[in-house]
Amino acid sequence: MSEERLFTISDLARDFDITLRTIRFYEEQGLIEPQREGRQRLFTHRDRARLKLILRGKRIGLALSEIREILDLYELARDEASQSLKLLQLLSERKKQLEEQRNDIDAVLSEIVVLEGHCRQVIDTMTGKDATN
DNA sequence: GTTCTCACA
DNA sequence: TGTGAGGA
Numbered sequence: 001m002s003e004e005r006l007f008t009i010s011d012l013a014r015d016f017d018i019t020l021r022t023i024r025f026y027e028e029q030g031l032i033e034p035q036r037e038g039r040q041r042l043f044t045h046r047d048r049a050r051l052k053l054i055l056r057g058k059r060i061g062l063a064l065s066e067i068r069e070i071l072d073l074y075e076l077a078r079d080e081a082s083q084s085l086k087l088l089q090l091l092s093e094r095k096k097q098l099e100e101q102r103n104d105i106d107a108v109l110s111e112i113v114v115l116e117g118h119c120r121q122v123i124d125t126m127t128g129k130d131a132t133n
Numbered sequence: 134g135t136t137c138t139c140a141c142a
Numbered sequence: 143t144g145t146g147a148g149g150a
Binding site: 008010024040041 | 134
């Protein structure tokens, strides 16, 4: 009783609230390979599940190329262990990346505070002492 | 309605 | 990492 229910690109776009262009773009990037009936794309429940995983990966901040790696591991090896290992590795890289970004932001914030101090000093000097104008 | 290609940010 | 235009 396996329902061979197929989805059109519009079905998936509506269900996941993304554009048709985005889905075609993911296909172009090799993240999904829908069947064709003539020219038209037809998506299986499996493609649907993949799309869900793609969007989840994106939310975490993974690059499409990284998401493709994970998806490929599942297709080729059907090895959930290595797939999870890969995901763990990518998550660790992503965390490191975010922490570096946070450090950069903190540094810029500190610089702003210093500059603000300098600006106030200049203003105090000009207004409190000597208006050269 | 869906597809494709090219340009563009 | 996508979007918009324009035609088929």
